[in-house]
Amino acid sequence: MSASTVVSVLELAGLYVFATSGALMAIQKKFDVVGIVILALLTALGGGIVRDVVIGNTPPAAFSNGIYLIIPLIAAAVTFFAHPLVHRLSFPVLVFDAAGLGLFCVTGTLKALECHLGPVQAVLLGVVTAVGGGVLRDITARETPALVRVETDLYAIPAGAGATIVAVADRAGLHMPVIATSAALAVFLFRILAMVRHWTAPTAPAGRKR
C-alpha cells in the first residue's frame, strides 16, 4: 500500500467520521431524516466547500468527485440505524475525528499553496478546511460552535500548528510527502493528547470590573 493510498483511505475515513458527528448531533437534537442527511453532508463537506469557493476552485471537489458525497451519505444511513451503538463508540469516533482534523488541515493548506496563496493565508484556509464543517454543523443546529467554547479541548490550535508546519516546509522546499504525513500525524497526536489531558485554550484575562 503506497503512502498516497494511505492518505486517501484516511481522508475518506475523515469524511466518514465528520459526517457521523453531524448525524449524531442531528439525532440528539431530534431532527428528522432530512436534518440528519443535511448535517452529515454539511459537517463532512462544509469546510472544503468554503475553502474551494474562497480560492475560486469551482465547482468544489465535493461536487466533482462522487465519492465525496457517497461517503457522508453512507455515514448518515449507518448512524440513522445504529446510533445507540455509535454513541457507545464515542471514543473511537473522537479518534477518527482527530485523524480527520489532521488530514483535512494538511490537505487544505496544500491546496491553498497550490493556488499560490501566501503562507499565512494558506494556514488560515487549512484551518478553515479542518474546522469549518463543524462550525456550520453547530450553527445550523443552533449550538454555540464547540470551536469557540472555553470548555472544548484544543481543536483549532493543533490544526493551526499542523498547517503552519506544512506552510513553513513548503517555503523551505522540504520533501512534501514526508512533511505532510508527519504534520497530519502530529496534529492527530496533539489533538488526542489535548483530549486525554483536557488541555483548553486560554481566555482573556479578566479586568477588575466586569
Next chain:
Amino acid sequence: MSASTVVSVLELAGLYVFATSGALMAIQKKFDVVGIVILALLTALGGGIVRDVVIGNTPPAAFSNGIYLIIPLIAAAVTFFAHPLVHRLSFPVLVFDAAGLGLFCVTGTLKALECHLGPVQAVLLGVVTAVGGGVLRDITARETPALVRVETDLYAIPAGAGATIVAVADRAGLHMPVIATSAALAVFLFRILAMVRHWTAPTAPAGRKR
C-alpha cells in the same frame, strides 16, 4: 402564452412568495424594516446565490438581472404594510411556496446539469436552490431551520424527488421542457399533499437507552 412564459411567471411568483415568507418571519420576530428587507432578499435569493457561487457562475443570476431584486423588494414592501392581511392569506402563501419549491428545484437542477455536474451533485444543488433560502432565513432569525425539524411536513423530500426526475430524464435524453414542467408540477402536488395529510419524515429509531 408559451410554456417558457408560464415558467418565468411562476418563477417570479416563487421569488415573491419566498420573499413574503422571509418578511413575515421578520415581522413576527419584531425586526425593523432593515431586517424585513434582509430576510425577504435572503429567503428569495439565498438558495440560488449559494448554487451559483458553488458552480462558479458569478456574479449569480440574482445580481445580473434586476427583476430578481425588484420582486423580493416589492414583496417586502407589500408585506410591511399589509401583513395582517397576508397572515390571513397564509394558506394561499403556502400554495405559492409549494409552486416556488417545485420550480426552484427543477431550475436549480437544470442549471447544475448545464454546468456539467454529475446527476447526484445536480440533484443536491437543485434541492439547495429550493430550500437554501429558507435555511438562511431561519438561521438569521435564530430559528431552528424548519427544514430539519421533525414536525415539519415533507419539504426537502418532494424537492429531492423532483430534482431526481430531472436528472434521470436528462441522462435518458428525454424531452426536457415536458419533463421539467411535469417534475415541477409533481413536486407542487407532492408538497400540497404532504401539508394536507401532515406527512413527516421519519426520525432515527430510538435505542433502548437514551
Next chain:
Amino acid sequence: MSASTVVSVLELAGLYVFATSGALMAIQKKFDVVGIVILALLTALGGGIVRDVVIGNTPPAAFSNGIYLIIPLIAAAVTFFAHPLVHRLSFPVLVFDAAGLGLFCVTGTLKALECHLGPVQAVLLGVVTAVGGGVLRDITARETPALVRVETDLYAIPAGAGATIVAVADRAGLHMPVIATSAALAVFLFRILAMVRHWTAPTAPAGRKR
C-alpha cells in the same frame, strides 16, 4: 498626505475597529482565544469576502494582501490583553466603527461597479461589504443580528444611502475621488447622528389582531 493615503489609512482603521468589535463580543460571551481570533477575523473580513466571492473576484482581497489578515490579528491580540480598557473606550470604538461603515460601503460599491454590476446590485453589495461581517459575527456568537433588531440605531440605512450616492454619481459620470470621500464622510456623520439621537428604523405597522 494624498487622498488615497487617507482612504487606505482609514480603511485599515475600519478593519481594526471591526475586528475589535468581534473580539469584544467573543470576550463578553466568554469564548476562548480561538473564538476571539475567529470572531475578530470574521467581523473584519466577512463582508468583503462575501462580496468578492459573489462577484467572482477570487481569492478575495482578504487572502491576497497580508495586511488584511495582520490588522485583525493585532486587534484581537490587543483586545485580548487590554479589553477592560477597550470597554471603557466604547465610544471611541463606535466612532471608528462608523468610519469603517462609511469606508467599507463606499469601497464595496466601487468594487461592484468596477465588475460591471448594475447600480442597484452595486448598492446591495456595498451594504453587504459594510454590514456582512457584523451579521456573521452575531450569527456565530448566537446573537440575533444587531442589524435587524429594532432597538439598534440606524446602521444599514446610512450605509445604503452612501452606496446609493456612489452608484448615482457613477452613472452621472461625476469625479469619483471627491464623491467617494464625501459619501464616506456623509455615512460617518449620519451614523454618528443616528447614535447620538437614537434614530431607529420603523417596524411594520401592527394589525388590529396579532
